[in-house]
Amino acid sequence: EADIYQTPRYLVIGTGKKITLECSQTMGHDKMYWYQQDPGMELHLIHYSYGVNSTEKGDLSSESTVSRIRTEHFPLTLESARPSHTSQYLCASSETGTNYGYTFGSGTRLTVV
Amino acid sequence: DQQVKQNSPSLSVQEGRISILNCDYTNSMFDYFLWYKKYPAEGPTFLISISSIKDKNEDGRFTVFLNKSAKHLSLHIVPSQPGDSAVYFCAATLSARQLTFGSGTQLTVLP
Numbered sequence: 240e241a242d243i244y245q246t247p248r249y250l251v252i253g254t255g256k257k258i259t260l261e262c263s264q265t266m267g268h269d270k271m272y273w274y275q276q277d278p279g280m281e282l283h284l285i286h287y288s289y290g291v292n293s294t295e296k297g298d299l300s301s302e303s304t305v306s307r308i309r310t311e312h313f314p315l316t317l318e319s320a321r322p323s324h325t326s327q328y329l330c331a332s333s334e335t336g337t338n339y340g341y342t343f344g345s346g347t348r349l350t351v352v
Numbered sequence: 353d354q355q356v357k358q359n360s361p362s363l364s365v366q367e368g369r370i371s372i373l374n375c376d377y378t379n380s381m382f383d384y385f386l387w388y389k390k391y392p393a394e395g396p397t398f399l400i401s402i403s404s405i406k407d408k409n410e411d412g413r414f415t416v417f418l419n420k421s422a423k424h425l426s427l428h429i430v431p432s433q434p435g436d437s438a439v440y441f442c443a444a445t446l447s448a449r450q451l452t453f454g455s456g457t458q459l460t461v462l463p
Contacts, residue, residue, distance in 0.1 A: 243395075245395075274453075279455065279456070280455050281356070281441075281453045281455040281456070282441065287450055331395070340386060341396075341451060343388075343395030343396045343397070345394050345395050346393070
């Protein structure tokens with residue numbers, strides 16, 4: 240049973256639309272992350288948060304934004320979707336002071352047409 | 353600049369044989385290494401990890417070896433099973449900061 244939930248699993252949307260990808264975890268983890276992955280490529284960190292009201296940009300530049308108003312919730316928003324945003328988006332969380340293992344959600348496969 | 357590299361995009365092995373997945377890294381400051389397994393349409397799941405102060409960690413059929421001088425780690429699966437067919441990602445971290453992932457290796461175990 241998953242402890243970190245991402246919705247939707249799949250999304251096909253037109254160019255210019257605003258979208259929000261949801262991510263929620265029930266484990267009380269302080270740290271949460273968004274990764275972007277294209278087929279055959281590494282996972283690229285685009286955003287992370289070490290706690291409520293704390294967000295940082297990751298290694299890969301992204302036009303998306305995130306918020307962390309509650310510990311369990313870490314949504315990602317694209318104000319104006321473009322075909323270049325087509326990718327898989329993976330949310331993860333981890334607990335401070337553990338063996339650094341992340342728990343990942345099932346991902347959102349986004350296609351912008 | 354890719355700090356964690358998995359140079360083999362795919363690997364096929366016979367059921368019952370050993371699978372060896374390799375990973376190289378460039379940052380000698382990394383202090384913890386992990387392997388994740390990913391099935392299609394699912395998120396990665398944690399498999400096994402190793403601290404930089406060790407050179408081997410074993411968990412059932414899975415063993416991870418770390419060669420710090422060569423900046424190389426490998427994952428051994430013995431014996432390989434068809435259910436092991438998945439994409440395997442190597443990851444590394446420094447001082448518990450965010451993980452840096454390789455590009456993955458697709459393992460196919462043939463029955």
